[in-house]
Amino acid sequence: MSDQEDDIILSELSDEELVPQIHDDLYDGLKEEIEESVNILLGRGWMPYDVLTKALVEGMRIVGIDFRDGILFVPEVLLAANAMKGGMAILKPLLAETGAPRLGNMVIGTVKGDIHDIGKNLVTMMMEGAGFEVKDLGINNPVENYLDELENGDYDILGMSALLTTTMPYMKVVIDTMVEKGMRDDYTVLVGGAPLNEEFGKAIGADAYCRDAAVAVETAKEFMAKKHNQMNA
Amino acid sequence: MIEVSDHTLTEQGLDARGSDPARVLVLACGALAREILALFKINKWDHMDLTCLPAKWHMTPDLITDGVEDVVRKHRGDYDQIFVAYADCGTGGLLETKCAELGVEMIAGPHCYSFFEGNDVFAATAEDEITAFYLTDFLVSVFDSFFWKPMGLDRHPELLEMYFGNYEKVVYQAQTENAELTAKARDCAARMGLRFERRFTGYGDLQTALAGIPAAR
Numbered sequence: 008m009s010d011q012e013d014d015i016i017l018s019e020l021s022d023e024e025l026v027p028q029i030h031d032d033l034y035d036g037l038k039e040e041i042e043e044s045v046n047i048l049l050g051r052g053w054m055p056y057d058v059l060t061k062a063l064v065e066g067m068r069i070v071g072i073d074f075r076d077g078i079l080f081v082p083e084v085l086l087a088a089n090a091m092k093g094g095m096a097i098l099k100p101l102l103a104e105t106g107a108p109r110l111g112n113m114v115i116g117t118v119k120g121d122i123h124d125i126g127k128n129l130v131t132m133m134m135e136g137a138g139f140e141v142k143d144l145g146i147n148n149p150v151e152n153y154l155d156e157l158e159n160g161d162y163d164i165l166g167m168s169a170l171l172t173t174t175m176p177y178m179k180v181v182i183d184t185m186v187e188k189g190m191r192d193d194y195t196v197l198v199g200g201a202p203l204n205e206e207f208g209k210a211i212g213a214d215a216y217c218r219d220a221a222v223a224v225e226t227a228k229e230f231m232a233k234k235h236n237q238m239n240a
Numbered sequence: 241m242i243e244v245s246d247h248t249l250t251e252q253g254l255d256a257r258g259s260d261p262a263r264v265l266v267l268a269c270g271a272l273a274r275e276i277l278a279l280f281k282i283n284k285w286d287h288m289d290l291t292c293l294p295a296k297w298h299m300t301p302d303l304i305t306d307g308v309e310d311v312v313r314k315h316r317g318d319y320d321q322i323f324v325a326y327a328d329c330g331t332g333g334l335l336e337t338k339c340a341e342l343g344v345e346m347i348a349g350p351h352c353y354s355f356f357e358g359n360d361v362f363a364a365t366a367e368d369e370i371t372a373f374y375l376t377d378f379l380v381s382v383f384d385s386f387f388w389k390p391m392g393l394d395r396h397p398e399l400l401e402m403y404f405g406n407y408e409k410v411v412y413q414a415q416t417e418n419a420e421l422t423a424k425a426r427d428c429a430a431r432m433g434l435r436f437e438r439r440f441t442g443y444g445d446l447q448t449a450l451a452g453i454p455a456a457r
Binding site: 036080081082083085086089120121122123124125128146147171172173175201202203204206207 | 301302328329330331332333334350351366367370371390391392393395396398399402403406407
């Protein structure tokens with residue numbers, strides 16, 4: 008940030024100035040500033056859902072575009088995500104209280120044998136920002152973890168992540184087990200991770216391969232819209 | 241032996257010298273250049289030439305398959321045979337499919353950490369070592385420019401936990417006996433906040449794979 012920006016007093020900005028400032032601060036990964044701005048907007052009577060969508064999600068959307076275009080790199084995205092996490096922590100309890108719209112419920116986890124979770128955590132955060140309730144199972148999940156959670160909850164989507172060529176085939180184990188148990192068609196299965204590709208997603212029987220967090224959100228929204236259309240048909 | 245800097249191998253790779261008198265072109269990741277050139281020298285494999293793609297593609301494996309195809313198509317008229325010294329390396333099977341389509345052989349296994357250790361041994365121990373972060377001689381020597389700076393850890397140490405929080409140890413797979421590299425690898429592990437283990441692997445299945453290439457058609 009420039010020296011000029013260091014002098015900005017967030018509480019003195021109008022709403023019209025503060026929202027783009029939040030976008031800039033997210034871009035720069037400034038967690039404390041994001042937390043302060045979120046509290047300012049809430050204090051001014053903004054609905055938590057509006058703070059989330061107009062300030063945080065829109066800011067992360069810009070970060071996502073610049074990451075895809077090679078303008079931002081992984082460290083900057085992680086700093087932005089960390090800043091958004093700070094804002095989300097304030098908003099999350101308020102969203103439920105104020106009846107913010109929920110698009111659907113998702114279970115997500117990194118597959119057995121794999122401890123990589125950066126991508127999965129980004130997807131979790133972006134999905135929550137988009138209005139999904141997400142249960143994050145963490146890393147190194149055997150098939151039982153996924154199935155137990157699906158069977159004991161009210162979920163629409165299963166998300167699986169893997170970073171290694173050696174662990175990504177385990178996604179097929181999970182999907183095959185779902186087929187065996189007759190529960191595969193009850194869920195949308197989304198997969199992602201660096202070594203995956205669309206062909207692999209198709210080959211293992213997933214509904215879609217998502218190359219990044221933004222695509223995961225859009226894909227999940229599309230599947231939920233289809234589901235609602237089918238239910239209303 | 242060809243002198244080439246770590247920086248060049250990381251950013252640009254290595255051009256082939258030319259086919260005379262070599263009849264086999266080894267197409268490798270820049271991270272393997274020193275080991276392959278050492279094997280050429282030790283074994284007097286004068287019939288082999290080497291070209292490398294940038295080692296930094298380790299971080300962007302989606303570039304590897306197309307990069308390999310370009311080099312194979314460019315050089316296939318110049319050599320009797322082209323051998324791809326890549327394992328799957330994060331291409332999710334696409335490289336294997338492409339090599340089969342191009343009619344060239346490649347190294348078996350998921351990645352260089354596996355074939356340095358020996359694919360069979362690595363596969364047998366992989367499940368117990370999922371929290372290991374592997375380094376090779378090359379990766380130790382370029383650790384800062386390859387990992388630390390591109391990951392932003394020189395500027396944002398607070399990201400360390402996000403990157404390495406799930407790891408428990410660094411396994412330094414040493415291809416050579418080099419006290420200086422071992423000390424540096426130990427320091428890398430300390431900076432990452434992980435336990436350190438050194439494992440001498442030599443050239444592992446890389447040597448076996450290259451030795452299996454016939455000297456002549």
